[in-house]
Amino acid sequence: MKRFSGLFLVSLLSGATTLGAYKLFIENDGLLSNNKKSIVTSAPANYTKNVGLGAEAVDFTAAADNAVHTVVHVKNLSYRTVTNPMLEYFYGYKGGQQQAQVGTGSGVIISEDGYIVTNNHVIQDASELEVTLNNSDTYKAKLIGTDSKMDIALLKIDTGKKMPYAVFGDxxxxxxxxxxxxxxxxxxxxxxxxxxxxxxxxxxxxxxxxxxxxxxxxxxxxxxxxxxxxxxxxxxxxxxxxxxxxxxxxxxxxxxxxxxxxxxxxxxxxxxGNVQRGILGVQGGELNSAASKELGVSETKGFYVNDVTEDSGAQKAGLKKGDIIIKLDNQNIATYAELSAFVNTKRPDDIVKVTYLRNGKAFEVPVKLSKNEFFSYDYNGLQLENISSDDKKRMNLSYGVKIKDVASEYYRGLEGSIILKIDDIKIEDVKKASSVLSRKQQNEPTKIEMLNRNGQIERYIFR
Missing domain, CATH: 2.40.10.10 (Trypsin-like serine proteases)
Incomplete structure (x- = not known):
């Protein structure tokens, strides 16, 4: 009887333990229950979405075969004069030895008659350009034009036959x-x-x-x-x-x-023969949580207009400081790079629909792009722009152009100075400056009179 009672007690304890474990781990919201709420989302059993990493999902062979026949090898041959300072010092020898330098890169054939696009830095300072096709045929290339800002150059070769070429995508x-x-x-x-x-x-x-x-x-x-x-x-x-x-x-x-x-x-x-660049006529920056808090605006996305260029299409369309541009035509805009990328596909006098927010309300206006050369001009590493009405008031000026930025250490410190005269010609605006400077010959000295940031007149001769 005692033996039977012991077995009964063990069985009872085992059953209780099993039941307790079931309650704790399995039933309802137990630790192993399917009903337990989780911070991790699991995919359903029938989830079969393919991310396209397998060879059966994407095939590169056709695209690669087309592309390799349109891509060429570009060789840039340039020369520099190497001098011997010892000979110059002791014997007054002023001559030098011409030394060849070779640079290489790639290019893309974009037409059947041999136009090729490449980077400006690939062909920069070239004395000779040579292009080798995928079939190893080699041709002399002619430089048609460049855009150093966007690092694009256009070449031309004559082969006497139709060539494979790349098709542009969007x-x-x-x-x-x-x-x-x-x-x-x-x-x-x-x-x-x-x-x-x-x-x-x-x-x-x-x-x-x-x-x-x-x-x-x-x-x-x-x-x-x-x-x-x-x-x-x-x-x-x-x-x-x-x-x-x-x-x-x-x-x-x-x-x-x-x-x-x-x-x-x-x-x-x-x-x-050159790049036609249009501008919207706004300066500013992209919004984010920190910038919006600092500016005191509720929007956290979009391009915040901090300044509007005088006489630009943006000013004529009524855009003002504090407006937030959120769209150009049908393209959403959040950064200056996005705004710039869109405008860089347009030309002066093109009309762009600008959607912007003002005081929380959305507005849409057509803006005619202005010609960049009327408002900004680059000359030998100096980026010039028209002076604003605020600058005119602050510096008591009625004319001049401002050095907005410099691209060379040689000009470091001139940022913010106002150019008043070039070669003794009064410079009213950027249009006048570009007219005078565009007539200059290479290495011809340029005399510039300017007002520095401390209000002092300075004169320089640039070569």
Missing amino acids: SDNVKVGEWVLAVGNPYNLTSTVTAGIVSAKARNLDQRGIQSFIQTDAAVNPGNSGGALVNTRGELIGINTMISSMTGSYVGYSFAVPSNITRKIIEDIMEY
Whole structure:
């Protein structure tokens, strides 16, 4: 009987333990219950979405085959004079020896009659240009025109036959995460194809905010510059331009000039001989939580207008300081790079629909783009702009142009100075300055009289 009672007690305790474990871990909201609320979302059993990483989901072969035949190798031959200071010092020898320097890069054929787009830095200071096709045929190339700001150049070769060429895609439709191919000639390795995805759009690496790159993680190395960035359909969506690296080689990110900007630049060069740049006429910056708090505005997205250029299309359309631009035509705008990228595809006198917020209300106005040369002009590393009405009042001036920025250490410290005369000619505005300076011959001295930031008159001779 005692033995039976012991077995009964053990059975009872085992059952109680089992029941307690079930209550604790399984039933209702137990630790292992399917009903327990979780901070982690699990995919349902029938979830079969394919992210497209498998070879069966995306095929690069057709795009690569098309692209490699349109990408060329560009050789830049330049000469520099090497002098011997010892001979100059002891014997008065003033001569020098010509030394050849060779630079290489890539380019993309964009027409069957031999027009080629590449980077400006690939062909800069070239005495001779040579282009080698994918089939190893080599031709002398002629420089048609350049745009140093956007780092684009246009070349031409004559082969006497029709050539394969790249078809332009719409870079505005490129999406972050989209597969892309970079095609070029890194380290003189011809027809190299690498794959990656679009990491970001409208990436600005320039302090002035005029550039707007497509950022990718496709491997790009020295020699890739000027090569093609294509989508999986083989359409040209960018010109590979630079990498972000401490070593000079690829470490994860590369940048390309969008095809829409490239196309507009080369069309301008072919039609007008130079780049026709329009401006909206606003200055400012992008909004975020910190900037919005500092400015005292509730919006945290958009381009905040801090200043409107006098006599520009923006001012004539009624835009004011404090307005927040959120859209140009149908494209959302949040940064200066996005605004700049859109405007850089337009020409002077084009009409752009600007959607902006003022006091929490949305407005839309048509703005005619002004010609950039009327408001801003670059001369030998000096960026000039018209002086504002505030500057005129503060400095008691009725004319002059302001040195907005400098691109050379040689001019460091001149920012903010006001140019009053060039070669003894009174300079009323940027239009007058560009008219005078555009007539100057290369290396011809230029006499400039200016008012520095301390209100003192200074005179310089630039060469």
